[in-house]
Amino acid sequence: MTSILSRYVMKAVIGNTALVMLVLLALSALYLFITQQDDIGVGTYSVEDALMFVGLNLPKYAFDLLPIAALIGALLALGNMARTLELIVVRAAGVSTMRIALWTAMAGVLLMIFTGILGEMVAPPMEQYARQLRTFAKFNDFSMAGNRSAWAKDGDMMITVRQQSADNRYGGVYVFNFDAQRRLRSVGHASSASIDENNRWQLENYVESRIGHERVDTRKEAETHLQTRLSAEFLGLAVLEPESLPGRGLYSYIQHLRQNGLDSRSYETAFWARIARTVAVAIIVVLAVPFAFGPMRSTGTGARTVVGIMIGVVFFLLAKMLESGGEVFNMPPLVVAWFPTVLLAVITTVAVSRVR
Structure with missing residues (x-):
């Protein structure tokens, strides 16, 4: 019973x-x-x-x-x-x-x-x-790969983001630029970055190495800006939540x-x-x-x-x-x-x- x-x-x-x-x-x-x-x-x-x-x-x-x-x-x-x-x-x-x-x-x-x-x-x-x-x-014009970090391609530029510390704010950002023949032209690194509503990146502590025909030129800036079509929503796919x-x-x-x-x-x-x-x-x-x-x-x-x-x-x-x-x-x-x-x-x- x-x-x-x-x-x-x-x-x-x-x-x-x-x-x-x-x-x-x-x-x-x-x-x-x-x-x-x-x-x-x-x-x-x-x-x-x-x-x-x-x-x-x-x-x-x-x-x-x-x-x-x-x-x-x-x-x-x-x-x-x-x-x-x-x-x-x-x-x-x-x-x-x-x-x-x-x-x-x-x-x-x-x-x-x-x-x-x-x-x-x-x-x-x-x-x-x-x-x-x-x-x-x-965002069908873009492509992305990655697991523990985001790798996103926008035209001749590729951006990788290592981590996200807050909304629309990222750390360990690398920017790779290629020419029409897919040869690497420059490599940039920012310790942190943020994206506004217009997909405009603000890169902080930015260091860039530009590859020339006979030498590599380096420049450093405390802050610089980068305009892309990559949005925070798109990059958020590969950021661990x-x-x-x-x-x-x-x-x-x-x-x-x-x-x-x-x-x-x-x-x-x-x-x-x-x-x-x-x-x-x-x-x-x-x-x-x-x-x-x-x-x-x-x-x-x-x-x-x-x-x-x-x-x-x-x-x-x-x-x-x-x-x-x-x-x-x-x-x-x-x-x-x-x-x-x-x-x-x-x-x-x-x-x-x-x-x-």
């Missing part, structure tokens, strides 16, 4: 979570498609490309929205069971609140495993392909940065935050148990949905705020990433233990 009841509760939680996720993804897809309207018609970027871009980005949205969807789904499932007195009957049969919470947590573990697979194997490559699809359609990398990629890149004596805090925070958010899915569903036995036992579906959205949004905003503030105030990445999930676990444990 216990096995039947556990499967019934788990099925209800997972089923309602899937239904909520479909609704949230539909809204996300509509919003994302609307944001693509300004880009449709640029280059060869068409409506079909925009729809493909939206579809490829949905796994990333699903990964981000799963904690909220899991909480709302659990609230709906247990709330409906409470309204129809099913939970009362289960309690009268001798099943404790902690056992019901355990069954809910088991559903959460299954959702957590699904979230991990989605965030590790599905969402990152699809999101990266979506960015490539849109950018190459919009923590949110776009799978866990394995993040871990590998963290080791690379440490071995080279570079700052890896933002990537460490992203790595632990990815794990913490995945674990949070198994915890957040249990938070629905005290609501099912408490003041929301007789409330409607709309009220439970609103409560679930509010709790999920607060958790999401707290996590993002800590991730942003932690880097500014030099907080340990482990503390920044795990604090929201640990706080959620403590609140859930206290709330469930107080249910009678």
Whole structure:
């Protein structure tokens, strides 16, 4: 009997979570498609490309929205069971609140495993392909190669960017100029650079070696400018962003940065935050148990949905705020990433233990 009841509760939680996720993804897809309207018609970027871009980005949205969807789904499932007195009957049969919470947590573990697979194997490559699809359609006159750095060709000039430290700001920039016969004419290096909205580069600490017929001339400038058709969006394809990398990629890149004596805090925070958010899915569903036995036992579906959205949004905003503030105030990445999930676990444990 216990096995039947556990499967019934788990099925209800997972089923309602899937239904909520479909609704949230539909809204996300509509919003994302609307944001693509300004880009449709640029280059060869068409409506079909925009729809493909939206579809490829949905796994990333699903990964981000799963904690909220899991909480709302659990609230709906247990709330409906409470309204129809099913939970009362289960309690009268001798099943404790902690056992019901355990069954809910088991559903959460299954959702957590699904979230991990989605965030590790599905969402990152699809999101990266979506960015490539849109950018190459919009900027089809350019070509690019590279993995850990960006190599971009614009006419007879080739630019390589080693790293991105902030929006539209880059470090380790090399500029190669070729003649019509593809012979190298000059090589320039800037320690840092930035791009404005007109694709005008400002190169700092610039050193250039110009190759002549019989000698190489060198010039140095504290600051110089370069006009290209390469945009920050195009170069961003090859710049590593923590949110776009799978866990394995993040871990590998963290080791690379440490071995080279570079700052890896933002990537460490992203790595632990990815794990913490995945674990949070198994915890957040249990938070629905005290609501099912408490003041929301007789409330409607709309009220439970609103409560679930509010709790999920607060958790999401707290996590993002800590991730942003932690880097500014030099907080340990482990503390920044795990604090929201640990706080959620403590609140859930206290709330469930107080249910009678």
